Amino acid sequence: MQSSLTSSSIAALFGVMVVGASIPGVSVLAVSARSAASGFIHGAFTTLGIVVGDIIFILLAILGLSVLVETMGSLFVFVKYLGAIYLVYLGWVLWRSKSEAVETEGAVGSSLLSSFMTGLFITLGDQKAILFYFGIFPAFFDLSVMSYFDVGIIIVITVVAVGGVKIGYAFMASKSKLFLLGPRARVKMSKIAGCVMIGTGVFLMLRA
Numbered sequence: 001m002q003s004s005l006t007s008s009s010i011a012a013l014f015g016v017m018v019v020g021a022s023i024p025g026v027s028v029l030a031v032s033a034r035s036a037a038s039g040f041i042h043g044a045f046t047t048l049g050i051v052v053g054d055i056i057f058i059l060l061a062i063l064g065l066s067v068l069v070e071t072m073g074s075l076f077v078f079v080k081y082l083g084a085i086y087l088v089y090l091g092w093v094l095w096r097s098k099s100e101a102v103e104t105e106g107a108v109g110s111s112l113l114s115s116f117m118t119g120l121f122i123t124l125g126d127q128k129a130i131l132f133y134f135g136i137f138p139a140f141f142d143l144s145v146m147s148y149f150d151v152g153i154i155i156v157i158t159v160v161a162v163g164g165v166k167i168g169y170a171f172m173a174s175k176s177k178l179f180l181l182g183p184r185a186r187v188k189m190s191k192i193a194g195c196v197m198i199g200t201g202v203f204l205m206l207r208a
Contacts, residue, residue: 004141004142004145004146004147004150005141005150005153005154009140009141010153010157012140013136013140013154013157014157014160014161016136017157017158017161017162018161018164018165020132020162021161021162021165021166022165026122026126027050027119027122027123027166028166028169030046030118030119030122031043031046031047031050031119031166031169031170031173032169032170032172032173033173034046034115034118034170034173035169035170035171035173035174036173036174036176038115039174040170040171040174041112042112042115043115043166043167043169043170043171043173043174044167044170045112045113045115045116045119046115046116046118046119046166046170047119047163047166047167047170048116048119048163049115049116049117049118049119049120049121049122049123050119050120050122050123050162050163050166051119051158051159051162051163051166052116052119052120052123053119053120053121053122053123053124053129054123054129054158054162055155055158055159056123056124057123057124057129057130057133058133058154058155058158059151060130060133061130061133061134061137062137062143062146062151062154064134085205088198088202088205091195091198091199092198095195095198139205141154
């Protein structure tokens with residue numbers, strides 16, 4: 001099977017997802033708290049829930065955007081620019097963001113199912129996640145020629161990028177038992193992530 005996705009678009013999406021997953025937020029703190037309190041396996045199941053939630057949003061985004069492609073036709077090129085602009089906007093927000101305290105006590109539980117559900121509901125409860133995928137996919141891919149094989153590649157990218165980063169947090173938290181990043185570290189990571197997002201958005205606008 002031949003994919004319509006280019007190597008550059010795959011690499012760019014992978015990079016953006018890694019950066020997004022690395023930003024210390026509710027999901028990172030939940031994975032870290034589960035691992036530190038109950039062991040690595042609980043952090044892994046929390047990660048699994050997060051990844052499943054992301055895949056659900058991705059499928060919904062692709063389905064909705066495919067309908068838009070059929071409806072708008074050639075006008076969909078404007079959506080590509082909007083996607084790139086949205087990525088720049090996200091980068092700017094990250095650059096200007098300040099560290100906020102996040103409550104993690106509720107993330108600690110005893111069962112693997114509760115760990116999985118914690119990750120799943122953290123993702124499904126974040127409305128910005130679906131907006132993120134709706135915003136960036138048009139800039140990365142030509143949805144008019146996307147096949148089931150392409151969708152499979154995107155899901156694999158998500159599993160490796162998002163799952164890999166969160167598993168890394170889970171592993172470090174289980175070893176250190178105290179892997180909750182401080183305010184300064186979170187601010188620095190947000191600024192780095194913001195720069196990457198802005199750079200990617202500008203690149204996609206120039207390519208479009």
